[in-house]
Amino acid sequence: MARHIWQEYKDIINEYRYEDKGKAIYKRRKETVERSFADGKELHGHRYARFRGLAKVQMQCLLSAACQNMKKIALRIWERSNGPCGPGFSRSQTTLSRLFSHLWRICSAPKSAVPA
Numbered sequence: 001m002a003r004h005i006w007q008e009y010k011d012i013i014n015e016y017r018y019e020d021k022g023k024a025i026y027k028r029r030k031e032t033v034e035r036s037f038a039d040g041k042e043l044h045g046h047r048y049a050r051f052r053g054l055a056k057v058q059m060q061c062l063l064s065a066a067c068q069n070m071k072k073i074a075l076r077i078w079e080r081s082n083g084p085c086g087p088g089f090s091r092s093q094t095t096l097s098r099l100f101s102h103l104w105r106i107c108s109a110p111k112s113a114v115p116a
Helices: 007-016 020-043 054-080 089-108
Strands: none
Touching: 020 054, 054 089
């Protein structure tokens, strides 16, 4: 039986996973990347496809990713403004309002106006 052409390198990577540095990297990945996929599945409809057809499912995934990114942006702006009583809150609120209104215009535009 023939081994995979990159099997030697795959073995090296697999061994690295059990070293202290590899465990630390996996721990961080588990908290960030895997959490993002779990949020997508549980909170943004990635458990089941709501539509049929590749284009419609891609649109669902893109909208879900946009929602996750908007939540991250809102959280970062909130943190920078030091909460609702902080000095930068009204400026942050204006920034978020502009972002959402721009996204609304894009999403509600007729299909002929949206570039492919």
